[in-house]
Amino acid sequence: MAEKQISPILKQVLELGPTLAFFLIYVRIKDETYSFAGTEYTGFIVAALVFVPILLIAMCLLWWLTGKLSRMQVFTAFMVIFFGGLTAWFNDERFFKMKTTIVYSFMAGLLGIGLLRGQSYLQYVMDEFLPMREEGWMIFTRRLTLMFALLAIANELIWRTQSTDVWVKLETFAFPAILFVFLWVQIVGLQKYLIDDPSAPKG
Known part of the structure; x- marks a missing residue:
């Protein structure tokens, strides 16, 4: 559809x-x-x-x-x-808090598998909206893989050491904001790899 x-x-x-x-x-x-x-x-x-x-x-x-x-x-x-x-x-709130760790870890692992195969799975998802040369996609993917891994680690440390109040606030506002700013900075910083003509070669 x-x-x-x-x-x-x-x-x-x-x-x-x-x-x-x-x-x-x-x-x-x-x-x-x-x-x-x-x-x-x-x-x-x-x-x-x-x-x-x-x-x-x-x-x-x-x-x-x-x-x-x-x-x-x-x-x-x-x-x-x-x-x-x-x-x-x-009746254990820890399961719900672990969800965030697993989601971020899954994304890091999925992108990491692609990198080990010399591919950017991120490119498959976003290439239509962000035409960019392959070198740029590999850089972007490596950085985003690391960011997802760091967010997974951060979530584990926070829910295990901080109060539920702190975790809820960070989960609702801080993590999405960090990811949004990170993506924006990467897109701006990778401008030189963008392709003005999407039909042009991406290699």
């Missing part, structure tokens, strides 16, 4: 809205305790469970409006559902 164009603002709301909703719900109920079927759950776990249907609804709307979901979006949704389920089943 061909991708349909929608308002960039609406697209951002659907992509980033669920995470912001999780943060707002958590802030509202973080000090509460809820009892279901004789088991008590913290506000964090309840917020994490509410986040799952919110994310799925947003993704369904995004697919309905655009006709397309990226593999990364599908993978992230699967991880949220899987670890959200583990969090509820074991």
Whole structure:
């Protein structure tokens, strides 16, 4: 199915809205305790469970409006559902916090496999939107692989050593901001590798 164009603002709301909703719900109920079927759950776990249907609804709307979901979006949704389920089943918030580490590690590992094969898997995903010579893609991929690995390590250190409040704030705002700034800096810094004519050779 061909991708349909929608308002960039609406697209951002659907992509980033669920995470912001999780943060707002958590802030509202973080000090509460809820009892279901004789088991008590913290506000964090309840917020994490509410986040799952919110994310799925947003993704369904995004697919309905655009006709397309990226593999990364599908993978992230699967991880949220899987670890959200583990969090509820074991009544242990650590599972939900580990999700971020695994997502970043997966991305670092996937890009790393491509690099070991002398390829940039990132190019396969973004080449249509960012025409660039192969040398530039390899540099970009190496740097992004390292960034994903560092974010995975940072998440592990933070959730294991800091409070839930600190982790939620960093997960909601700091990690996305760091990744956004990193990508922007890389795109600006790799301008010399961009191809003005996309039909020109990329080697």
